[in-house]
Amino acid sequence: MLSKAQIKYIQSLQNKKNRQKSSQYIAEGDKIVQELLQAGMPVKVVYATKDWLEAHANLLSRLPADSVKEVDGAVLKQLSALTTPHNAMALLDMPRAEVQLPQPGTVVLALEAIQDPGNMGTLIRIADWFGIPQIVCSPDCVDVYNPKTIQATMGSIARVGISEYDIKELLQHTSLPSYAATLHGKDITTYPVIREGIILIGNEGRGLTSDITDMATHRITIPRLGGAESLNAAVAAGIICGRLLI
Missing domain, CATH: 3.30.1330.30 (Ribosomal protein L30/S12)
Known part of the structure; x- marks a missing residue:
């Protein structure tokens, strides 16, 4: 008892x-x-x-x-x-919070201001599915250890390292290429498979801030064939990872 x-x-x-x-x-x-x-x-x-x-x-x-x-x-x-x-x-x-800058030859998922626990959990699952070992969350992201987030990861929280770090500082201190998901970038289908880099996903409603977008070495867009205004952040991340990593 x-x-x-x-x-x-x-x-x-x-x-x-x-x-x-x-x-x-x-x-x-x-x-x-x-x-x-x-x-x-x-x-x-x-x-x-x-x-x-x-x-x-x-x-x-x-x-x-x-x-x-x-x-x-x-x-x-x-x-x-x-x-x-x-x-x-x-x-x-909770695991000890260790901030590690991305190393050459690795792919990192960087998240700015993700607010929905379900989306965060799904993003962690996506990283696990595509073999991305590390996620960097901006300080204004939803708490990774929110019970709804943990449940949405379906166990992937055990296999993906997660740290909190200012995304602008992250981009300032790395030589890796970065790929900012935007509505007005270069068609993602024109990119070759990448072996290293930082994939940047922004807030569900606002997307990435202009500061982050401007700092990225690449601005990428998923081609739109229908009339939807935008994609869910986790859905977009899954499509981007599926195109850039396979």
Whole structure:
């Protein structure tokens, strides 16, 4: 059984201020918790139903016994931010924030002012899908450890390094080419596959700021065949990565 204080603490981590204060966050979802354990992420405690714990006993054997808590559906509902809770959730330590400038021969996804947790989670999944090892987020991006973001990553948070850094400074301190997604750039289908560079994706409503766009070495555009005014930021990133990296 969990104490009222333990339940209250887990619930408090829905709030960004509390996550930052404790340097801990929660991840909800059967598959997500499984992938975090498989990746060796710093899992402090797993809260799960008896059936889930038994099905994943091998993975859980790596954790101390007091880091595995059997709870029933009613308790998971108290802990969860979801209308319909999953069978497992985990408490994790936030990785140490390490800012690493992109190295030659690598591709980095740089995000400016992404605000929607679902979009952020999808962008992390896209980076994972295309083998992009690092995402750089501007300080005004949505919190990466927002529970909705973590869930939207579907476990990809375990395989992509994420840091917070001023995008203008990033561009000032790298010699890598940069590719700014805009509505008025060069047709992306004319570009060859790239092996290094920084792909820049901007805010869902405003796109990239003019300062960032002006600093980019390339301004790229996805050809528009219909009448839509713009593309969702994550959708655009997926198309751009699919064209530039494959």
